[in-house]
Amino acid sequence: IPTFLQNVLQNGISKELNTRELEIGELNFLHTTDTHGWLGSHINQANYDADWGDFVSFASSFKRQKVGKSRDLILIDTGDKHDGNGLSDATVPNGRISTEIFNEQDYDLLTLGNHELYTAENTILEYYSTALSQKFKDAYVSSNVEFVTDDGDLVPFGSKYRYFETHNQNIRILALSFMFNFQRTNPRARVSPATSIFQQDWFKQMVKQYPQDKVDVIVIFGHMPITDPEAHEINHVHTTLRKLYPETVIQYFGGHSHIRDFAVFDERATGLQSGRFSETVGFLSIDKIKSGAPEFKRRYIDFGKHSFAYHSGVSRQTKKGQDLSLKIASVRQELNLNEVIGHVPTSYYMYSKPITSKHNIYNLLVTKVLPRLKSDQTDETKSRFIIINTGSIRYDLYKGNFTKDTEFIVSPFPNDWNFVEVPLSLAEGVADYLNEGPVLYTSMAPPGARSRKRHPESCPFIHDPKLSKGYTTRDDFGCDGDDVPHNTELYFTVPNVVQSVELKPTDGVNVHLVFYSFIQKDILKALNELGETRLSGFEHFTDRDCKRYGGASTKELLKEYIRDGE
Numbered sequence: 001i002p003t004f005l006q007n008v009l010q011n012g013i014s015k016e017l018n019t020r021e022l023e024i025g026e027l028n029f030l031h032t033t034d035t036h037g038w039l040g041s042h043i044n045q046a047n048y049d050a051d052w053g054d055f056v057s058f059a060s061s062f063k064r065q066k067v068g069k070s071r072d073l074i075l076i077d078t079g080d081k082h083d084g085n086g087l088s089d090a091t092v093p094n095g096r097i098s099t100e101i102f103n104e105q106d107y108d109l110l111t112l113g114n115h116e117l118y119t120a121e122n123t124i125l126e127y128y129s130t131a132l133s134q135k136f137k138d139a140y141v142s143s144n145v146e147f148v149t150d151d152g153d154l155v156p157f158g159s160k161y162r163y164f165e166t167h168n169q170n171i172r173i174l175a176l177s178f179m180f181n182f183q184r185t186n187p188r189a190r191v192s193p194a195t196s197i198f199q200q201d202w203f204k205q206m207v208k209q210y211p212q213d214k215v216d217v218i219v220i221f222g223h224m225p226i227t228d229p230e231a232h233e234i235n236h237v238h239t240t241l242r243k244l245y246p247e248t249v250i251q252y253f254g255g256h257s258h259i260r261d262f263a264v265f266d267e268r269a270t271g272l273q274s275g276r277f278s279e280t281v282g283f284l285s286i287d288k289i290k291s292g293a294p295e296f297k298r299r300y301i302d303f304g305k306h307s308f309a310y311h312s313g314v315s316r317q318t319k320k321g322q323d324l325s326l327k328i329a330s331v332r333q334e335l336n337l338n339e340v341i342g343h344v345p346t347s348y349y350m351y352s353k354p355i356t357s358k359h360n361i362y363n364l365l366v367t368k369v370l371p372r373l374k375s376d377q378t379d380e381t382k383s384r385f386i387i388i389n390t391g392s393i394r395y396d397l398y399k400g401n402f403t404k405d406t407e408f409i410v411s412p413f414p415n416d417w418n419f420v421e422v423p424l425s426l427a428e429g430v431a432d433y434l435n436e437g438p439v440l441y442t443s444m445a446p447p448g449a450r451s452r453k454r455h456p457e458s459c460p461f462i463h464d465p466k467l468s469k470g471y472t473t474r475d476d477f478g479c480d481g482d483d484v485p486h487n488t489e490l491y492f493t494v495p496n497v498v499q500s501v502e503l504k505p506t507d508g509v510n511v512h513l514v515f516y517s518f519i520q521k522d523i524l525k526a527l528n529e530l531g532e533t534r535l536s537g538f539e540h541f542t543d544r545d546c547k548r549y550g551g552a553s554t555k556e557l558l559k560e561y562i563r564d565g566e
């Protein structure tokens with residue numbers, strides 16, 4: 001037994017982790033979200049050093065040792081399982097092996113995220129290997145997403161809802177799951193607005209069959225942020241549900257915005273969101289469920305071996321967990337994810353260094369990496385602007401080995417480059433236009449900024465070099481949600497887009513504006529609005545004016561830059 005666990009077992013406290021026991025209630029939940037293929041642990045970050053085998057072990061030991069036979073535990077995931085790590089992205093199709101590994105966890109409720117809907121192959125894989133699987137056919141719920149069959153028929157993506165009773169306390173649960181209003185689905189799926197389901201026959205029938213007196217807890221889990229200052233989707237859902245179930249306890253589990261978050265909806269309803277990239281396991285408990293005054297407790301557990309051992313009281317993996325960790329290690333070998341391509345001389349950060357810093361990753365991209373882009377479709381004698389959305393970069397680039405895995409971690413998307421030839425006077429306004437507008441898809445605004453509208457005041461800054469760097473979370477219950485205090489990360493704002501500009505002195509008035517096909521609609525909107533105000537007799541640009549630019553993806557360019565050195 002490691003010394004730290006001996007301390008825990010003898011004294012009930014963890015000096016090393018500086019944490020305290022979880023407050024177990026009648027009904028308990030462990031929640032993951034936005035894992036994005038991070039099933040093989042964070043090799044560079046000691047506090048997130050657990051892999052999926054450790055997590056599977058933890059959930060079963062925690063249930064056995066801490067929850068016991070008199071209380072209940074429900075395990076939930078809220079989607080986004082692709083795009084962000086070599087384990088999912090280095091296979092064809094993307095997720096071929098990581099889906100099998102992920103599905104080893106015994107989830108009671110699970111659903112899909114938008115990353116299961118960008119490509120048809122991911123949607124088909126998710127539908128057949130998970131939603132329809134023998135193991136998850138009851139647990140997989142999606143109330144507002146449908147799958148399009150080979151014949152073009154629309155069928156529910158899993159169950160529309162799930163009603164069940166817990167084993168120990170016989171708590172009657174009614175669970176529904178909502179995807180945010182995602183508009184970029186491939187043709188094999190359809191997402192309807194969440195609130196539209198309240199008009200549908202199956203929903204009305206469900207309310208009739210399971211009215212308030214037959215339900216103890218409503219669980220709404222889905223790929224939708226629990227704090228949504230722009231669209232308020234979850235709040236619209238809550239308003240309707242509360243009318244139908246005025247007294248029932250409602251517990252939300254959200255995702256998509258990648259933050260640790262907890263929100264109080266009313267005295268009988270709260271929501272939990274559990275971060276991203278297997279950095280967090282969210283814990284939530286509800287006590288006094290039938291008293292009319294339920295008590296909610298929440299905690300954000302770091303996805304690390306020490307945290308798991310402390311909270312389960314067991315430091316050894318289960319046989320199943322051990323086998324899974326061995327499988328993950330061998331899949332990583334098979335996919336050559338540890339293959340060293342180059343050396344990163346210093347770390348580059350997304351938001352813990354200002355964008356003007358030479359340690360900021362966007363700064364590195366626009367000054368050193370994007371200028372390496374070469375078109376295989378058009379001449380390159382013209383001046384050019386290369387614009388990328390900051391949301392396309394997903395993780396910090398750490399000092400040390402740059403491996404095959406690193407490529408996918410930093411920039412997982414195989415985005416195509418397109419371009420449009422435009423007057424210089426328009427091109428130079430596009431980035432500012434997009435940055436002054438609303439959030440472009442998910443920008444990589446830092447976690448604090450994404451919940452700041454709700455909590456303008458932040459938690460006390462922790463500066464203790466002995467602690468690991470990480471989150472200091474402010475939520476509706478205050479500042480004590482992080483299971484382990486971290487040395488607070490500094491956050492600087494990140495714009496919607498960044499650009500690399502190459503102006504050639506001999507050039508005419510037209511330039512090439514190069515961008516990811518993913519943001520073409522936004523580029524056209526910017527050009528057309530700027531054109532209308534800046535140029536007389538302006539004619540709108542359309543998709544037909546946008547041509548393929550070709551050339552290597554950002555992930556390739558970054559890899560080559562690191563391999564070649566400065």
Ligand SMILES: O=c1ccn([C@@H]2O[C@H](COP(=O)(O)O)[C@@H](O)[C@H]2O)c(=O)[nH]1
Binds near residue numbers: 080118
């Ligand atoms: O091809 C793509 C696909 C996605 N993105 C970026 O990712 C987010 C969505 O990721 P979540 O994990 O669902 O938040 C999207 O808004 C884009 O910012 C991309 O750049 N290219």
Ligand SMILES: [Zn+2]
Binds near residue numbers: 034036080256257258
């Ligand atoms: Zn996500």
Ligand SMILES: [Zn+2]
Binds near residue numbers: 080223255256257
């Ligand atoms: Zn998402």
